[in-house]
Amino acid sequence: MNEWLYVALFIIVGLIIPIGAIAAGFIFGPKKPNPIKESTYECGIEPVGEAWIQFKAQYYIFALVFLVFDVEAVFLFPWAVKLGQLGLYAVIEGIIFVAILVVGLVYTWRKGMLEWA
Amino acid sequence: MSFWNDPLRVAADWLQGIFVGWGMNETGAHVLVVFLGVLLLITLLMVLDIFLVWIERKVVARFQDRLGPNRLGPFGLIQPFADIIKLIIKEDTTPGDADKVVYNLAPILSMMSVLILWAVVPLAPVMLGTDLNVGVLFLIAAGAIGTLSIIMAGWASNNKFAMIGGFRQVAVMVSFEVPMLTMLLIPTIFAQSMNMNAIIDAQNVWYVWISPLGALIFLIAAIAELGRAPFDLAEGESELVSGFNIEYSGMKFGMFYAGELLHAFTFGGFWAILFFGGYRFFGLEQVSPFLAILILIIKAMLGYWVIMWVKYTMMRIRIDQMLSFNWKFLTPLSFALLLVTALMNALLASAPTWLYILGMFLANVVTGWIALEIARSATRQERERIEGPNKKVAEASH
Amino acid sequence: MTGAQIIFLMVAAFTLLSAVMVVTTRNLVHAALWLVSTLFGVAVVYALLNANFIAVVQVVVYIGAIAILFIFAVMLTRKDMRDSGPQINKNWWAGALVAMLTFAGLAFLLSGWSGFSKTAAELPAGFDSISLLGESLVSPEAYVLPFEVASVLLLAALVGAVYVAFNPSKK
Numbered sequence: 284m285n286e287w288l289y290v291a292l293f294i295i296v297g298l299i300i301p302i303g304a305i306a307a308g309f310i311f312g313p314k315k316p317n318p319i320k321e322s323t324y325e326c327g328i329e330p331v332g333e334a335w336i337q338f339k340a341q342y343y344i345f346a347l348v349f350l351v352f353d354v355e356a357v358f359l360f361p362w363a364v365k366l367g368q369l370g371l372y373a374v375i376e377g378i379i380f381v382a383i384l385v386v387g388l389v390y391t392w393r394k395g396m397l398e399w400a
Numbered sequence: 401m402s403f404w405n406d407p408l409r410v411a412a413d414w415l416q417g418i419f420v421g422w423g424m425n426e427t428g429a430h431v432l433v434v435f436l437g438v439l440l441l442i443t444l445l446m447v448l449d450i451f452l453v454w455i456e457r458k459v460v461a462r463f464q465d466r467l468g469p470n471r472l473g474p475f476g477l478i479q480p481f482a483d484i485i486k487l488i489i490k491e492d493t494t495p496g497d498a499d500k501v502v503y504n505l506a507p508i509l510s511m512m513s514v515l516i517l518w519a520v521v522p523l524a525p526v527m528l529g530t531d532l533n534v535g536v537l538f539l540i541a542a543g544a545i546g547t548l549s550i551i552m553a554g555w556a557s558n559n560k561f562a563m564i565g566g567f568r569q570v571a572v573m574v575s576f577e578v579p580m581l582t583m584l585l586i587p588t589i590f591a592q593s594m595n596m597n598a599i600i601d602a603q604n605v606w607y608v609w610i611s612p613l614g615a616l617i618f619l620i621a622a623i624a625e626l627g628r629a630p631f632d633l634a635e636g637e638s639e640l641v642s643g644f645n646i647e648y649s650g651m652k653f654g655m656f657y658a659g660e661l662l663h664a665f666t667f668g669g670f671w672a673i674l675f676f677g678g679y680r681f682f683g684l685e686q687v688s689p690f691l692a693i694l695i696l697i698i699k700a701m702l703g704y705w706v707i708m709w710v711k712y713t714m715m716r717i718r719i720d721q722m723l724s725f726n727w728k729f730l731t732p733l734s735f736a737l738l739l740v741t742a743l744m745n746a747l748l749a750s751a752p753t754w755l756y757i758l759g760m761f762l763a764n765v766v767t768g769w770i771a772l773e774i775a776r777s778a779t780r781q782e783r784e785r786i787e788g789p790n791k792k793v794a795e796a797s798h
Numbered sequence: 799m800t801g802a803q804i805i806f807l808m809v810a811a812f813t814l815l816s817a818v819m820v821v822t823t824r825n826l827v828h829a830a831l832w833l834v835s836t837l838f839g840v841a842v843v844y845a846l847l848n849a850n851f852i853a854v855v856q857v858v859v860y861i862g863a864i865a866i867l868f869i870f871a872v873m874l875t876r877k878d879m880r881d882s883g884p885q886i887n888k889n890w891w892a893g894a895l896v897a898m899l900t901f902a903g904l905a906f907l908l909s910g911w912s913g914f915s916k917t918a919a920e921l922p923a924g925f926d927s928i929s930l931l932g933e934s935l936v937s938p939e940a941y942v943l944p945f946e947v948a949s950v951l952l953l954a955a956l957v958g959a960v961y962v963a964f965n966p967s968k969k
Contacts, residue, residue: 286532286850288431297516305507305652308490316493338567338873340963345575345727346863348956349863350863351952351955352581354859357537357855361928361929361932361935363585364592364932365936367745368592369933370746371747373746374746377739378742379949380945380946381735383953384952387952388732391956392727397723399723499825502828532850533851541862543862544861544862547862555827555873574866594928
């Protein structure tokens with residue numbers, strides 16, 4: 284429990300410091316809003332169209348592939364911790380685990396899902 | 401237990417004695433003492449952050465054969481303070497249609513995600529912040545919050561460029577987390593623990609000697625996570641006009657900027673801890689914790705210098721090249737390296753130390769060389785497909 | 799009430815409040831961000847239970863991957879960032895009824911469990927959950943088969959996603 288106390292205090296102080304800095308900026312800075320200042324920046328010209336873009340589906344594919352490999356890496360962490368004491372059969376099991384997912388990566392690659400962009 | 405050997409314990413006990421004497425109960429006093437310690441560390445980090453701005457500007461100037469700031473104070477040392485004052489007194493414009501809560505929350509979360517990384521950095525053999533037994537994964541967890549803050553910034557600004565920049569940056573950060581996670585497994589395998597302090601303790605031989613390719617891949621993935629060149633497409637000044645932080649001015653921008661520099665320094669520190677022995681230096685760290693902190697800071701500065709060197713030497717890579725590089729080269733290579741390392745670790749477990757080091761080093765070199773050869777032949781095929789076979793080579797071989 | 803109980807109650811209240819905000823807020827991206835804070839609350843509960851590894855994994859996988867995926871999905875399907883609509887459809891009373899009944903049933907079942915009213919025993923000193931987890935994941939008497947099957951499950955998820963997103967005209 285004590286370990287997390289330190290982390291919790293770090294989170295609290297880590298939130299206070301930026302809030303304090305931004306508050307200092309808020310206090311000491313001038314506040315003169317006008318419509319031109321508040322308009323969206325578009326390289327010095329008037330903004331054209333709504334502020335949304337056609338979101339490329341490719342971002343979603345990359346996030347999905349990342350999710351699969353993230354979960355895989357998370358499974359591998361306890362395996363890695365115990366590897367030194369377990370001998371060769373644990374290594375073989377880990378190789379099987381990773382190999383199955385590398386097959387998945389190759390499949391994704393061959394289907395052209397990793398092209399961009 | 402003198403002050404020089406264990407300053408934190410001595411100071412903490414003394415302060416706790418004072419607080420209990422004032423009538424607080426034990427736990428409350430303990431929490432207050434820890435809180436003061438955290439406040440001290442974070443204040444020192446922010447002061448360091450200020451000087452990182454100065455270091456960055458001087459170093460980039462020298463790389464570009466010019467002087468850098470030298471007007472304010474000796475060697476321009478007052479320059480970052482002037483920058484901070486400027487950022488504070490700037491007007492805080494918020495774009496009209498922006499989502500106010502998310503817009504304001506993003507820089508705060510971004511800075512917080514960098515500051516909490518220092519909770520798991522062991523500064524000295526007796527000054528560990530927290531002895532978290534999952535320190536290595538904590539690194540990735542803090543990175544997750546940082547990724548979230550960038551998406552929030554890009555979306556809440558209600559600006560096309562900010563959105564494109566934010567999404568691209570997040571796509572890159574998220575993609576390069578896979579080789580980073582895989583390379584974090586390698587010190588875990590060697591040290592048999594995810595605890596940062598245990599990893600430092602186990603480094604009788606620096607891990608960079610037994611896994612140089614791992615250190616290199618970790619560095620590349622870390623530079624991509626940081627969003628620094630050559631992977632800074634999201635902030636490309638000439639392409640996206642500063643990407644996700646277009647609409648931020650004043651101290652909010654300062655939080656993003658200073659946070660990025662501190663993040664780079666922190667990753668220099670983690671590179672030092674995971675692969676270069678952390679605060680250890682041939683037994684010097686046992687002399688005094690202050691010396692250990694100094695050693696760690698020097699190593700972190702060296703790592704930060706390597707990151708800056710890469711930034712100011714290489715040109716920016718396009719987003720599709722970045723993602724191809726990651727998913728088609730770096731990720732398979734990192735998995736191959738992980739499996740080779742695990743296999744060699746098991747095979748050489750009973751070998752004498754010099755054989756172990758030599759075996760792992762050679763395994764790394766061979767894996768890297770094979771990967772480069774595969775990449776080279778793939779690019780050669782690609783080039784021949786586009787340009788036609790190379791006539792000169794064909795003629796010379798007859 | 800010990801300090802640990804007070805902290806747990808505060809965290810639980812925060813998590814429940816965030817969960818309620820997820821389903822009642824009008825802006826979808828805000829809902830995704832409230833989901834992030836709910837998941838973070840769950841991670842804090844894990845940390846309070848001394849399940850360090852699970853707490854960090856919760857942040858890494860849920861907040862770092864799944865929440866990002868949710869936000870991307872919301873942005874993929876919404877036209878406008880301020881697109882919002884009423885969150886409640888006219889059958890909300892049926893949903894609330896089912897939720898209430900489920901909660902009552904679960905509470906009734908759990909109250910018959912002996913551990914419901916006792917605090918958990920302290921873990922032995924030096925208890926290394928990660929080490930035990932690692933050993934049980936690869937030992938043939940424990941969970942090695944689910945470990946390998948998990949990778950097949952992940953492969954299935956990946957192949958399914960690629961198949962759904964595959965666009966043959968993209969060449």
